[in-house]
Amino acid sequence: MVMKRHVRTLAINSLTEALDIKTMLNVANLLMTGYDSDYIYNRTGFPRNMPMPPREVARQIVDDVNTLGLYLEFVTILIRIQEEGLKTRQYRIPYLRELLNDILEQGYIYEPNRKMFIEDPEVRRTANWGVLRSDEDTFSFLRVDIVGNSDLVRKYPSDVIRTTYADFKSIVTRTVEKRNARIWNWEGDGGLAAFYFGRNIHQSAVLSGMEILHQLFIYNRLNSRLDDILNIRIAVHSGPCHYCGNPSDLDRSETIITIKELEKNNTETDSLSISRTVYVMLDPLIARQFDTMKRNLKTDCYNYRIRWECDH
Structure with a gap:
């Protein structure tokens, strides 16, 4: 599932306004193992002797999420961070409601027991509920x-x-x-x-x-x-x-x-x-x-x- 252009912008704004760079990388690592400061510098080509702007980090994370088809998983983690916090700290995630509405409009609902998005059975029914992989x-x-x-x-x-x-x-x-x-x-x-x-x-x-x-x-x-x-x-x-x-x-x-x-x-x-x-x-x-x-x-x-x- 790929983000639309305006949704991509919302996701970038959400990370930039809610999290510092270290926390952004921690969030990205929950989805993409090995996602750290070395990785982000290599991905962006940004000079290592200069601090990277938070928005540039957020943009790269969102683009990598989009490329790997992890949009649903990404928003699921944002939901969990807002509800449960991360490493003992509480966060308010801006634009989360807008991201949720976009997913709902595309035929998915949030399943609270598994804490993940699945296809809305009123819209379609596939054998893997639209989300299961081979795990x-x-x-x-x-x-x-x-x-x-x-x-x-x-x-x-x-x-x-x-x-x-x-x-x-x-x-x-x-x-x-x-x-x-x-x-x-x-x-x-x-x-x-x-x-x-x-x-x-x-x-x-x-x-x-x-x-x-x-x-x-x-x-x-x-x-x-x-x-x-x-x-x-x-x-x-x-x-x-x-x-x-x-x-x-x-x-x-x-x-x-x-x-x-x-x-x-x-x-x-x-x-x-x-x-x-x-x-x-x-x-x-x-x-x-x-x-x-x-x-x-x-x-x-x-x-x-x-x-x-x-x-x-």
Whole structure:
């Protein structure tokens, strides 16, 4: 994301009016490692026997930020400095509101839990929320799969299957995206959703899985074109993973391998299974809805299904 010309001027003015040269370089170093006085003299060609004007330092920092595409990260740091200070000192950052308004106008919102800008889901939805790079971080994943896909494809006309599977994908997509998750992979009869932003991504994934079960229960009885019940399995697991644009690269992630095993080998039909990693992060009221199971995994997993009063 590149700054417009007037925004570049605002950013330069913001640094010049708020910070001295030493503090500017400290801020720049948070974004660009090794950014010090030697570096700035080399970048500008300014004579070393002369003190550099603060505005010249600010201009070079802003231009380097712009060149490296670090505009969002730059403003995020300014927000943090104004809210929390820097090295025990408080600062007021002028023109910060104007910089924020520019970012909002370009379709981004500030996510306070991660303290970073992400794309506004009302404007667009991309797999990396518009900001993730390839760094490893902790995600919560939801995997869903239709049970007996091959039998259904053989039994029903292709137009019925297409409509039914499209309806199912719509239920899943709508449910996870309202919790700011993204579909990372979809293969016709199921897929994988990633949760990264929010106060409790583990709980968001679990609530999504529970809601999908309930939504499908209603769909099967009111809207389905199948004579049979559309059965599914859902699993939720959290762990480290690299964001990657190619879905096939996900298969090498230990976290993805685990959730596939959890869904395929440890989840009963029309139920949701979650790993212990996820279970311990749940509100007790939600956790009580799950039964403990121990099957083929190395640790306990927990299962939820829609229950009737007579089941208790």
